[in-house]
Amino acid sequence: MKTKERIVAAALQLFNEQGEANVTTNHIAAHLGISPGNLYYHFRNKNHIIARIFLQYSEHLRQSFTPLSGSMSSGSASPAMWFHYLDATFYVMWEFRFFYANLNDILQRDPELHQQYLAVQQELTLNLQALLRELNQQQVLIIADAEIAPLTDVLKMLVSFWVSYQSAQSLTPHISQAVLYEGVSRILLLLKPYFHPELGLELSGLMAHYQALSAKPSDPFHK
Amino acid sequence: MKTKERIVAAALQLFNEQGEANVTTNHIAAHLGISPGNLYYHFRNKNHIIARIFLQYSEHLRQSFTPLSGSMSSGSASPAMWFHYLDATFYVMWEFRFFYANLNDILQRDPELHQQYLAVQQELTLNLQALLRELNQQQVLIIADAEIAPLTDVLKMLVSFWVSYQSAQSLTPHISQAVLYEGVSRILLLLKPYFHPELGLELSGLMAHYQALSAKPSDPFHK
Numbered sequence: 001m002k003t004k005e006r007i008v009a010a011a012l013q014l015f016n017e018q019g020e021a022n023v024t025t026n027h028i029a030a031h032l033g034i035s036p037g038n039l040y041y042h043f044r045n046k047n048h049i050i051a052r053i054f055l056q057y058s059e060h061l062r063q064s065f066t067p068l069s070g071s072m073s074s075g076s077a078s079p080a081m082w083f084h085y086l087d088a089t090f091y092v093m094w095e096f097r098f099f100y101a102n103l104n105d106i107l108q109r110d111p112e113l114h115q116q117y118l119a120v121q122q123e124l125t126l127n128l129q130a131l132l133r134e135l136n137q138q139q140v141l142i143i144a145d146a147e148i149a150p151l152t153d154v155l156k157m158l159v160s161f162w163v164s165y166q167s168a169q170s171l172t173p174h175i176s177q178a179v180l181y182e183g184v185s186r187i188l189l190l191l192k193p194y195f196h197p198e199l200g201l202e203l204s205g206l207m208a209h210y211q212a213l214s215a216k217p218s219d220p221f222h223k
Numbered sequence: 224m225k226t227k228e229r230i231v232a233a234a235l236q237l238f239n240e241q242g243e244a245n246v247t248t249n250h251i252a253a254h255l256g257i258s259p260g261n262l263y264y265h266f267r268n269k270n271h272i273i274a275r276i277f278l279q280y281s282e283h284l285r286q287s288f289t290p291l292s293g294s295m296s297s298g299s300a301s302p303a304m305w306f307h308y309l310d311a312t313f314y315v316m317w318e319f320r321f322f323y324a325n326l327n328d329i330l331q332r333d334p335e336l337h338q339q340y341l342a343v344q345q346e347l348t349l350n351l352q353a354l355l356r357e358l359n360q361q362q363v364l365i366i367a368d369a370e371i372a373p374l375t376d377v378l379k380m381l382v383s384f385w386v387s388y389q390s391a392q393s394l395t396p397h398i399s400q401a402v403l404y405e406g407v408s409r410i411l412l413l414l415k416p417y418f419h420p421e422l423g424l425e426l427s428g429l430m431a432h433y434q435a436l437s438a439k440p441s442d443p444f445h446k
Binding site: 103104105107111114115117118121147150151153154157158160161162164165167168169170171185186189190192193194 | 334338341380390
């Protein structure tokens, strides 16, 4: 790995483990055993590193939540499809949890990043709406057209602020994988009333899967 | 009004209008035309004032969300009951919006306040669950027992982080009453699938009411 990439990887790890506000560029350099000058050669400040991490975040959202037309041809909106989207949701919450833990602070101090965030959110919103509409057409879900936009909005909000909500709920917050899987379970809870009645068994299986993960103190999927 | 109460009222107004982080005790004193020394005689610092405002917040939650047993005797779970709870939700979001805009920052810098917050949240959770159970027994809503706790959790999260979510969604966030009424509409959206089918018309009326309020740029209810 090149130094620039090592800096980004180390920053992401330290931000997630210690909280972004508690990690300086000096900490990152010390963690990698490089000089602060070497770090500044690649990134002029911490916001610059965060902007680079944000590109990874955007790329993940783009790749994981673009509806794959054709893959859901009649009858193939299977559990595998749900695992794909729900695991991708878990991944983004876990991998970028420092960002969700401090979203408004990070956005407010970097208007350029905020602008990029809004563009990515807009794209994500359209993708999620298209996905729900496709599931609707497949009769996997039964959602009134007028409710697709506000329901998408609530799901986005749930994912974006689940980490913050959990932080408010404890004097010594610790964002574990189990806590994030609980958030994923809530997505299923919100969609449950819209599932086609014939898919009740499939839904129960999905819910049991993510509830089991949210009950575990830790999980081998990510260390 | 006594000076102490005037300080609390002015602080709440300034926090809401300008953001809590942008308002110092000196601003509050200047706004009231009193000396900083006079303010310090009543409150030793800003956190102390916030703690006092928090008591008002707690009192409002306690009074507005305690299920009124008997008031919902068969058939009386009427639109009036929904207006009561939903308007109370709007009120708390609007009246204490500075608190919701900055929840984790405010809680993290005052562990004593955080502890009180957790106690109030715990009480609120039990009240909301009791309320949903009562509506369930009245067959106003049809919710599986196992879903009452997670659904309450999602509703609490929605109210607690709606302001933060909206702030993230704009480069120049402005928390208007319309934005908060949109949050109230989302509560109805989430409860909609659980409404007893015979109450569809009542629900439509409620949704139309709050959607109209969320579409207005301003509303005479509060200035």
